[in-house]
Amino acid sequence: MKSSVKNPWIGTFPKIGIRPTIDGRRKGVRESLEGQVMAMAKTAAKFLSANLRYPNGRQVQCVIADTCIGGVAEAAACAEKFAREGVGVSLTVTPCWCYGSETMDMDPLMPKAVWGFNGTERPGAVYLAAVLAGHNQKGLPAFGIYGRDVQDAGDANIPADVQEKLLRFAKAGLAVATMRGKSYLSVGGVSMGIAGSIVDQPFFEDYLGIRVECVDMTELVRRIEEKIFDPAEFRRALAWTNAKCKEGKDCNPEKQRRSAEAKQKEWETVVKMTMIVRDLMVGNQRLGKLGFGEEALGHNAILGGFQGQRHWTDHFPNGDFLEAILNSSFDWNGIRQPMIVATENDSLNGACMLFGYLLTNTAQVFADVRTFWSADAVQRVTGHKLADEAAGGLIHLINSGAATLDGTGEQMIDGKPAMKPFWQITDAEAEACLAATSWPSAIYEYFRGGGFSSCYLSRGGMPMTMSRISLVKGLGPVLQLAEGWSVEIPAKVHAALNERTNQTWPTTWFVPRLTGSGPFSDVYSVMNNWSANHGAISYGHVGADMMALASLLRIPVAMHNVAEEQVFRPSAWGLFGAQDPQGADYRACANFGPLYA
Numbered sequence: 001m002k003s004s005v006k007n008p009w010i011g012t013f014p015k016i017g018i019r020p021t022i023d024g025r026r027k028g029v030r031e032s033l034e035g036q037v038m039a040m041a042k043t044a045a046k047f048l049s050a051n052l053r054y055p056n057g058r059q060v061q062c063v064i065a066d067t068c069i070g071g072v073a074e075a076a077a078c079a080e081k082f083a084r085e086g087v088g089v090s091l092t093v094t095p096c097w098c099y100g101s102e103t104m105d106m107d108p109l110m111p112k113a114v115w116g117f118n119g120t121e122r123p124g125a126v127y128l129a130a131v132l133a134g135h136n137q138k139g140l141p142a143f144g145i146y147g148r149d150v151q152d153a154g155d156a157n158i159p160a161d162v163q164e165k166l167l168r169f170a171k172a173g174l175a176v177a178t179m180r181g182k183s184y185l186s187v188g189g190v191s192m193g194i195a196g197s198i199v200d201q202p203f204f205e206d207y208l209g210i211r212v213e214c215v216d217m218t219e220l221v222r223r224i225e226e227k228i229f230d231p232a233e234f235r236r237a238l239a240w241t242n243a244k245c246k247e248g249k250d251c252n253p254e255k256q257r258r259s260a261e262a263k264q265k266e267w268e269t270v271v272k273m274t275m276i277v278r279d280l281m282v283g284n285q286r287l288g289k290l291g292f293g294e295e296a297l298g299h300n301a302i303l304g305g306f307q308g309q310r311h312w313t314d315h316f317p318n319g320d321f322l323e324a325i326l327n328s329s330f331d332w333n334g335i336r337q338p339m340i341v342a343t344e345n346d347s348l349n350g351a352c353m354l355f356g357y358l359l360t361n362t363a364q365v366f367a368d369v370r371t372f373w374s375a376d377a378v379q380r381v382t383g384h385k386l387a388d389e390a391a392g393g394l395i396h397l398i399n400s401g402a403a404t405l406d407g408t409g410e411q412m413i414d415g416k417p418a419m420k421p422f423w424q425i426t427d428a429e430a431e432a433c434l435a436a437t438s439w440p441s442a443i444y445e446y447f448r449g450g451g452f453s454s455c456y457l458s459r460g461g462m463p464m465t466m467s468r469i470s471l472v473k474g475l476g477p478v479l480q481l482a483e484g485w486s487v488e489i490p491a492k493v494h495a496a497l498n499e500r501t502n503q504t505w506p507t508t509w510f511v512p513r514l515t516g517s518g519p520f521s522d523v524y525s526v527m528n529n530w531s532a533n534h535g536a537i538s539y540g541h542v543g544a545d546m547m548a549l550a551s552l553l554r555i556p557v558a559m560h561n562v563a564e565e566q567v568f569r570p571s572a573w574g575l576f577g578a579q580d581p582q583g584a585d586y587r588a589c590a591n592f593g594p595l596y597a
Contacts, residue, residue, distance in 0.1 A: 005056040005423070008282045008337060010300045013054045014088025014177035015061045016170060018045050019078055019105060021098040021127070024070030033096050033122070036153065037068050040093045040117060043156050047163065048091075048170055055337055055361055057423035060174065063087050072102045079107065088177025089170060091115065092131070095153065096122035100131040106140065109180075109595065111173030111552050113143035115162065121153040132571045141570035141592060143169045143548075168568050172549040175358035176595070178302070180209035185281050185299045188217040188307025188345055195471075196346035196532060197307065203477055206594035207553050208351065213299040215280060217312050223276045224269070228295050230286045233332075237271050240332035244431075245321075248438030248455050251504055256444055263441065266450045270321040274331075277306060277322050281339060303354045305345035309447075317451030318442050319343070323402035324454040327353075329363050329422040330405075330430040337422055338363040343402040349534040352467040352479075356538030359545045361421040363404040365508060365537035367397035369466075372527035373497060382496045389487050389511050393523040397466075397508040397537065398501065400446070401439075401453025407508060407537070408436040409459030409486065417459035417486075419539035440504035458508040460488030465538045466510065467546055469555065470531040476594075478558040479550045482526050483541045484512035508537065512561060519559045529559060544568060554589040557582070 007013060020041035023029050045062035052060035063085045065078040082090070090105045095117035105112050112135065116128025128146055135142040145166060147159045158166070184204050191197045204210040223229060250257050258266075279287060283298025308319040325331050326339040340357055342350030343366050353364040374393045375386040386393070409417030410432035411425055420429075439452040467481040487509050489497075498507055512526045519529035544566040547557055551569040567581065569588075576591070577584035 005058065007056055009182055009302060011181070012086050013056075013058070013061075014174060015063050015086055016045070016048055016089045016091060016174070017078075017082040017085075017087035018062055018064045019090060019092040020065060020068045021092055021094040021103040022068035022070045023097050024099060030068075030070060034068055036095055039156065040095055041065070043158065044091060044093050044115065044166065047158055048166065051167060052170060052174070053361055053421065055178070055358065057421065060170075069098075069103045071099060075103055075105075079105070088180070089173035091166075091170070093117075094127055095119055095124040096127065097124075098127045098131070100127065100134040101138075104131050104134055104140075106138075108140060111169070111176050112140065113145055113169040113173070115145040115166065117151065118147040118149065119151050119153050136572040136575060139592065141572045141588075143568065144571040145169070165568055168545055168548050171359050171545050172552055175355065175549050176209075176552050178358055179354070182302035183211050183213045183299050184347060184350070185301035185304035186212060186214045186345055186347065187219075187277060187280065187304060188312065191307045191309050191344035191346070194344055194346055194533070196348035196534065197305065197344055199305070199345065199347045200471060203471060204347070206597040207477060207555060209596045210302070213301065215299075217307060219280070220273055220276050223295070224272050228287065228292050229272055229275050229279065230284065230290065233286070234272060234275065237275065237332040238268060241267060241271055244434045245437070245439050247452070248440030248504065250441045252441060252444050258441070258450065263450075266317045266452070269317045270451055273317070273319065274322040274325050277304065277341065278326060278339060280304070303340045303342070303350050305342035305347050305350050307345040309344060313447045313449050313451070316449040318400070318447040318449065318453070320401035320442070320451055320453045321439070323366070324405060327363055327366065327402070327404040328406055328433070329425055330433070335422050335425050335427070335430055338404060338406070340364060342366060343399055346534050348469045348471065348532070349536050351469050352536035355546055355549055356465070356467065356536055356542065359542050359549065360538055360540055362419045362539045363406040365397070365403045365407040366399055367403055367508060367535055367537060368399045368533055369395060369527065369530050369535045370398045370501065371396040372524050374524065378493065378497070381500075382493045384490060384493045386489070389485060390489060390509070392511070392514065394487065394489070395510045395512070395523060395527055396497070396501075397510050397535065398505050399534070400502070401455065401505050403454065403506045403508075405433045405437050405454065405456070407458050407506065408433045408456045409462055410436050417462050419462070437506075443502060443504060446502075453504045454506050455504050456506045457494060458486045458506070460486050460509070462486040462539060463541045464510065465540065465542045465546065466512070466535045467538070468530065468532055468535050477555045478531075479546065479555050480529075480531055480559045481543045481546055481557070481562075482512040482520070482559075483543045483561055484510055487511050510537070515561050520561045531558070551585070551589070552595065554592050554594055556586040556589045
């Protein structure tokens with residue numbers, strides 16, 4: 001069953017505002033264009049609403065200006081309507097000449113694009129060039145959308161190349177607008193000295209428009225001991241967990257293994273932890289009815305992180321269950337939106353998980369970028385020679401059991417393993433993900449307090465994009481991404497390699513797409529150039545979408561393997577060095593600075 005599709009965060013989802021601009025000369029010129037211009041706006045709105053969904057599964061809403069915009073008065077009236085209607089993304093469309101600086105969108109925080117119709121009857125392309133020059137001159141970067149082929153004036157079709165750019169911009173713009181005003185919930189502090197869990201509040205505030213909320217992990221102890229959770233839901237959740245989450249192999253030495261009674265107590269604790277972290281993030285109206293009005297409100301968190309190691313896990317059960325279940329698209333309440341929670345409070349990896357989620361509406365895999373296995377090393381250890389996609393070696397993505405269960409690959413698109421938006425997942429697929437996952441007891445050398453780690457092997461053949469933000473002193477945030485695929489290797493080979501590390505954790509064998517140069521010259525170079533110990537893995541090849549989003553946030557991209565023709569950034573980027581795209585990206589981001597600073 002599907003759970004409620006209400007917005008889990010305070011406020012409404014941002015709408016896309018369509019601005020039809022027009023030549024303001026009346027007594028003939030404007031009148032001849034009114035119908036065509038407004039029709040173009042309606043076509044764009046219909047296309048975007050039909051092809052985009054909010055994270056809760058609802059169709060994206062578009063708002064069109066009440067009149068065509070021929071000058072500053074109508075531009076101001078449009079801006080007032082957009083503010084009233086909750087517009088967060090601005091798309092200007094026109095097939096004709098208009099007065100650039102008089103008709104342009106001047107909101108400095110609004111992601112912007114201009115679609116200039118490629119037709120010969122009227123100079124829409126001339127306006128596009130003029131208004132983009134105005135945007136650049138005023139420091140208000142905008143994406144320029146111009147079709148490759150000339151269309152007839154009455155052609156209402158949107159060419160495929162224009163469709164691609166409209167969707168790429170709109171996804172990135174909606175991600176920016178959706179993040180704005182939400183929270184990152186840091187549950188605990190720095191985990192084991194991991195740099196990404198040194199939560200940098202200026203980064204979240206200046207670049208993402210997200211505030212940081214901090215809660216000590218003792219808040220979980222308080223809520224457990226004082227029973228600040230819904231007891232009826234807990235009973236239902238525990239029954240579901242006992243029925244659906246099969247306990248895996250206990251890999252601890254026999255003398256260290258715990259009794260069934262002790263393990264059941266741990267199950268009860270981890271289920272309560274899951275409910276409590278969810279309630280901390282987005283609140284729970286049921287708590288208010290139980291007399292906990294403050295706790296019922298939550299922190300309006302679109303993203304969270306749980307420190308866990310070691311101050312929690314040396315004494316209490318680990319956070320693997322809470323992280324894996326919250327990051328998944330289903331639980332005891334049915335199929336629902338995943339919640340983005342970063343293991344070890346790695347907020348920078350969490351930010352990438354959030355980017356991937358908002359661009360795809362699918363659950364995200366959190367993983368260590370653990371080991372590069374060359375073909376020679378695999379053959380030496382197992383006697384097996386890697387072939388096909390894996391011939392150049394593998395990257396072992398594995399973490400302490402916290403990856404989304406969607407990552408099993410047990411959901412299907414066109415008969416192939418996939419990860420889908422929750423509203424497309426069937427009950428049978430959710431059950432298959434659960435059946436493909438076991439929950440071994442935590443290795444007590446790592447986790448003295450016990451707990452359980454999810455354990456599965458991702459199916460091969462899924463297109464994936466791995467990403468990571470790192471902070472560099474004097475530079476700021478930079479993004480890395482690598483598109484590739486999950487791959488399958490023979491079961492005996494997987495077992496031999498997996499047993500050399502922690503076999504109780506989930507594994508994804510990943511192979512990036514190689515370009516033959518730089519950090520993508522071979523698989524080893526991708527691993528060797530990765531900037532941190534963690535990576536966020538999204539379903540699909542969404543690198544170009546991430547790069548568009550990064551440009552809106554003024555985060556340069558340090559390495560990527562996206563085809564040049566797919567890269568789409570605001571027009572100003574080309575003016576910082578069209579023949580040096582990567583250097584231009586760095587210079588443009590530095591010049592315009594963080595979006596909210």
